[in-house]
Amino acid sequence: xxxxxxxxxxxxxxxxxxxxxxxxxxxxxxxxxxxxxxxxxxxxxxxxxxxxxxxxxxxxxxxxxxxxxxxxxxxxxxxxxxxxxxxxxxxxxxxxxxxxxxxxxxxxxxxxxxxxxxxxxxxxxxxxxxxxxxxxxxxxxxxxxxxxxxxxxxxxxxxxxxxxxxxxxxxxxxxxxxxxxxxxxxxxxxxxxxxxxxxxxxxxxxxxxxxxxxxxxxxxxxxxxxxxxxxxxxxxxxxxxxxxxxxxxxxxxxxxxxxxxxxxxxxxxxxxxxxxxxxxxxxxxxxxxxxxxxxxxxxxxxxxxxxxxxxxxxxxxxxxxxxxxxxxxxxxxx
Amino acid sequence: xxxxxxxxxxxxxxxxxxxxxxxxxxxxxxxxxxxxxxxxxxxxxxxxxxxxxxxxxxxxxxxxxxxxxxxxxxxxxxxxxxxxxxxxxxxxxxxxxxxxxxxxxxxxxxxxxxxxxxxxxxxxxxxxxxxxxxxxxxxxxxxxxxxxx
Numbered sequence: 001x002x003x004x005x006x007x008x009x010x011x012x013x014x015x016x017x018x019x020x021x022x023x024x025x026x027x028x029x030x031x032x033x034x035x036x037x038x039x040x041x042x043x044x045x046x047x048x049x050x051x052x053x054x055x056x057x058x059x060x061x062x063x064x065x066x067x068x069x070x071x072x073x074x075x076x077x078x079x080x081x082x083x084x085x086x087x088x089x090x091x092x093x094x095x096x097x098x099x100x101x102x103x104x105x106x107x108x109x110x111x112x113x114x115x116x117x118x119x120x121x122x123x124x125x126x127x128x129x130x131x132x133x134x135x136x137x138x139x140x141x142x143x144x145x146x147x148x149x150x151x152x153x154x155x156x157x158x159x160x161x162x163x164x165x166x167x168x169x170x171x172x173x174x175x176x177x178x179x180x181x182x183x184x185x186x187x188x189x190x191x192x193x194x195x196x197x198x199x200x201x202x203x204x205x206x207x208x209x210x211x212x213x214x215x216x217x218x219x220x221x222x223x224x225x226x227x228x229x230x231x232x233x234x235x236x237x238x239x240x241x242x243x244x245x246x247x248x249x250x251x252x253x254x255x256x257x258x259x260x261x262x263x264x265x266x267x268x269x270x271x272x273x274x275x276x277x278x279x280x281x282x283x284x285x286x287x288x289x290x291x292x293x294x295x296x297x298x299x300x301x302x303x304x305x306x307x308x309x310x311x312x313x314x315x316x317x318x319x320x321x322x323x324x325x326x327x328x329x330x331x332x333x334x
Numbered sequence: 335x336x337x338x339x340x341x342x343x344x345x346x347x348x349x350x351x352x353x354x355x356x357x358x359x360x361x362x363x364x365x366x367x368x369x370x371x372x373x374x375x376x377x378x379x380x381x382x383x384x385x386x387x388x389x390x391x392x393x394x395x396x397x398x399x400x401x402x403x404x405x406x407x408x409x410x411x412x413x414x415x416x417x418x419x420x421x422x423x424x425x426x427x428x429x430x431x432x433x434x435x436x437x438x439x440x441x442x443x444x445x446x447x448x449x450x451x452x453x454x455x456x457x458x459x460x461x462x463x464x465x466x467x468x469x470x471x472x473x474x475x476x477x478x479x480x481x482x483x
Contacts, residue, residue, distance in 0.1 A: 026364050164445075172430070173437035175444055176463055182448030182456070241479055307371040310378060313470040314477045320467055 001097070005036060005053060008096035008103070012089050014040040025052070031220070032057055032099070035106060051088065055101030060300040063308050064287035066220035068092065068100040073144040074219050075104070078196070081138045083131065083215050109207035109215045116243065122212065125245045128234070129253050131206070131214040133260025136195040136227035143196055149224040155194065156226055159279055160184045166286040171293045176316050183323050184279050187330070189228075189272045192263055197223050199283040201230035202237035203245075221283055228268060231257070232276020233284070239277075239318050240311075246273060274326050278319045288312060345380035349373045370480045382473045387424060389469045390433040393462070397436040400462055406446040412439035 002019040009017045017040040025033040032055045039048035054071075056062060068090065075087035089103040116124070150158050160181050167177035198205070199221035207215040231246065238244035246253045250270035258268055292309025294300035339347075352373040360366045394416075401413050416435040420428065440462060447455040 024364060026367065167441065172434045173441050175437050175440040176466070178441040178444045179460065179463055182444055186448060186451070240477055303368065303372050303375060307375050310375065310474075311477070311479065313474045317467050317471055320463065 001034070002036065004097045005038070005103070008089055008091050008101075009038065009040055011096060012042075014042045016041050031055060031062075050106035052085070052104045052106050053097065053101055054104060055091075055097060055099040056094070058099075060294070061302045061305075062300075063291050063302075063305055064221070064284070065290070067146075068102050068220075070144075070146040071220045071222075072102045073146050074222055075102075077142055077144050078135075078138050078219075081142070082134050083209070083213055084217060084219070085215070107207055107209070107215055107217070109209040112203040112206045112208055112214070113241070115208040121243060121245060121248060124208070124212075124214065125248045125253050126256055127212065127214045128245045129256035130260065131216060132201070132227070132230060132234075133257055135198060135201075135216060136230070136261055138196045140194050140196070140224060143224055147196075147222055147224055150194070156188055156191065156279070157185075159226065159229065159282060162282045162286055166282065166289055169293075170289055171296045174289075176319070180278055180319055180323070184275070187275065187323075187326065189275055190267045192226060192228065192261075192267050194224055195227035195261075197225045197227055197229050199223060199229065199233070201234050203234075203241060204237070221287070223283070226276075227261070228272060228276045229280035229283075231268075231273045232278065232280030235273055236277040236281050236315075236318060236322075240314055271326060271329055274322055274329075277322050281315065281319075285312060285315060340384070342380040342384040345376050345383060349376040349380065352376065367480055374478065374480070378473050378475065381475065385469070385472070387426060387429050390429050391424075393466060393469075394429075394432050394436040396465065397440050397462055400458065401439055401443055404443055406443065409439060409442040409446055412442045415439075 002022045005022070006017040006019045009019075017038065020037045022034060022036040025035050032053075034053045034055075035050060036053065037048070037050050039046070041047070054068070056068065069092045072087045072090040072092075075084060078084070079086050085104045085107040087102055087104050091097050091099075091101045094100045112124075152158060163177045163181035163184070167174035167181075198216065198219060200218060201216075205216060205218045207217065209215050235244060235246050238247070250273065254265075254268050254270060254273065257263070258265065261268070288308045289312065291300060291305045292312075295302075295305045295309070352369060357366060357369055357373070360369060398413070398416060401409060404410055404413065412435070416432065416439050419432050419435055421432060423429070440459065444456070444459050447459055
């Protein structure tokens, strides 16, 4: 593989390429990940450093289907706005490394959960609001055309309808998905302007850098839409993998986020975040359901697909609990 | 066939061997993560194998009863389809087929209840989902996601 990676870099104009210390990385949940050191000359400048190769699994084994070119273009476009490792090279069709892949600069930042174990949550809730604020205020006209956009003015309606479409396209009927669609439709919050949505905005996709700032990675599912989906998704994911950094001070988190985005209190408050803890998960959930369906049809294989589609059961209970808690809050209960 | 040890007991034994015998030999790394995921899956399959035919059968009957007399056209049509499906087989694929048809009818009824803003009907249909979720939680057990940071 090091020779293949070197060939990719050379095809992109690098000279005197040397690739060493190539090794598989643990933690690339949806994609194959490897780390390597490289030295080369590019555009007349000598470079050396550590890089990450991020490529597609073999056909039929991916738990989600996404596009490396789309991911490369988005990372390249938002690098000046968001704290994320720069994308450097793209093998769009796998001509060089054998599978569609991109090469990113390696970030020495630490995974979030081990960092929290060692340091506590510190001021990460505020840093989370700042990361989300930065991501969600990327100018929409700076986002590449390859990033999916809503097709109508009813952005939230499209998102809600994904619950129905996911259910209707599945290998078995999913009445819980229809319940969630109906409930979300009946309890819509005020709209906000379009923005970039990560769609897997969780501690699993964040690192903590030497300044204590959060770094965001894995932008493969990003779309243009209602940015509050990410806040809800973070909260939903944290129920399965704590801690919930928003829950430490929901009002304070929302206040900082509103400062950065310009939203008013009606558009973003703890109840709205709770609403999106259901509404915001459908992009990932629909991908996991699709791969589970492919397994059921004999079109895919791999126990990781079964494991992840099985984990949707946790979501069923969590979504229902969230809707019940929000109904109680809206009715003036607990 | 030999019915003892039951399927769930055999699956539990497999999961125990994966954890106690195979996992220590693997050490840490991607294969160890996959093994833990497989062990969790096998444990869930044990709980599922013990109950799934019974649970699907019970849920199907409860949905059929709850939707009886529903005149909303798409719900009534879906209920007719459920009732016209063969009901005498206990083979897993046949039970799952009827469960799917019952779930489809319930889905239509839920959509109709929300569209009509019929909060009482929504609450009644939601109670059926509550039993489903309770069964699912028994299958899932304590969630311990492995492989993600």
